[in-house]
Amino acid sequence: MANFDPSKQRRGLVAIDGAMALIVVLLIVQIWLLSATLETFLAGHTRAVLPAAIFSGLVFSGCLALNFFVTRVDQESRKP
Amino acid sequence: MPLFRNPSKEPLWKDEFSVFTSDERYVTRRQFTKFLTLASLGMFVGNLWILLKSRFTKALAFPTVEIAETNEIPVRGVKLFTYPTPQDHCILIRTGEEEYVAYSQKCTHLSCAVYYSAKNDRLECPCHQGFFSVKDGSVLQGPPPRPLPQIALERDGTKLVAIAVKGS
Numbered sequence: 001m002a003n004f005d006p007s008k009q010r011r012g013l014v015a016i017d018g019a020m021a022l023i024v025v026l027l028i029v030q031i032w033l034l035s036a037t038l039e040t041f042l043a044g045h046t047r048a049v050l051p052a053a054i055f056s057g058l059v060f061s062g063c064l065a066l067n068f069f070v071t072r073v074d075q076e077s078r079k080p
Numbered sequence: 081m082p083l084f085r086n087p088s089k090e091p092l093w094k095d096e097f098s099v100f101t102s103d104e105r106y107v108t109r110r111q112f113t114k115f116l117t118l119a120s121l122g123m124f125v126g127n128l129w130i131l132l133k134s135r136f137t138k139a140l141a142f143p144t145v146e147i148a149e150t151n152e153i154p155v156r157g158v159k160l161f162t163y164p165t166p167q168d169h170c171i172l173i174r175t176g177e178e179e180y181v182a183y184s185q186k187c188t189h190l191s192c193a194v195y196y197s198a199k200n201d202r203l204e205c206p207c208h209q210g211f212f213s214v215k216d217g218s219v220l221q222g223p224p225p226r227p228l229p230q231i232a233l234e235r236d237g238t239k240l241v242a243i244a245v246k247g248s
Contacts, residue, residue: 019113020109049127056127057128059123060120060121063117066113074109
């Protein structure tokens with residue numbers, strides 16, 4: 001069994017927890033954005049639809065980047 | 081793997097079938113992050129769907145329907161009609177000598193039928209006390225989130241004709 005560096009693992013865990021918290025916040029923003037866009041669309045207003053889709057795409061990109069970050073940190077912290 | 085088992089430990093079947101329920105239910109942070117990212121993708125797809133729907137949905141072609149004669153209802157009087165389909169109930173209000181407005185009768189909150197209150201000069205929903213302006217259908221008070229869809233009217237001689245639904 002490989003010897004893990006405990007301090008490295010602890011730092012990795014903190015980084016992963018922080019990234020996860022950020023993803024949760026982004027997801028809440030995205031849920032709100034989707035419901036607000038749907039509401040305005042059903043009310044017959046389509047002006048906000050395109051900016052909302054772009055912003056939602058950006059938020060998703062952020063989540064994806066954080067996901068890659070979590071994977072990388074996790075792999076690095078597992079290295080002996 | 082030890083060559084000989086210690087008989088005081090777990091039963092043999094547990095050693096040979098080494099999949100544990102607790103392990104199966106264990107979700108790592110990486111898996112959870114993946115799940116959250118997938119949820120984010122779902123939200124993005126939802127927004128894209130709304131965008132595509134708004135771009136490629138053709139504007140509805142509304143029929144032209146005669147709904148009333150101009151002298152049929154008195155000032156501050158109302159007439160109920162259906163437009164554009166027989167299931168869509170609407171209300172026509174004569175607000176002045178030559179002024180007519182018409183709205184969908186369906187409250188934008190929970191679809192109760194709104195009625196015209198001549199005393200307060202507003203449209204009222206009796207279910208949850210939602211009030212709408214008779215001028216433009218905007219929400220004056222209460223829980224309705226949107227204005228009432230307005231029916232576009234035209235005059236054809238002495239007849240009032242519904243030609244479209246605005247803000248539906």
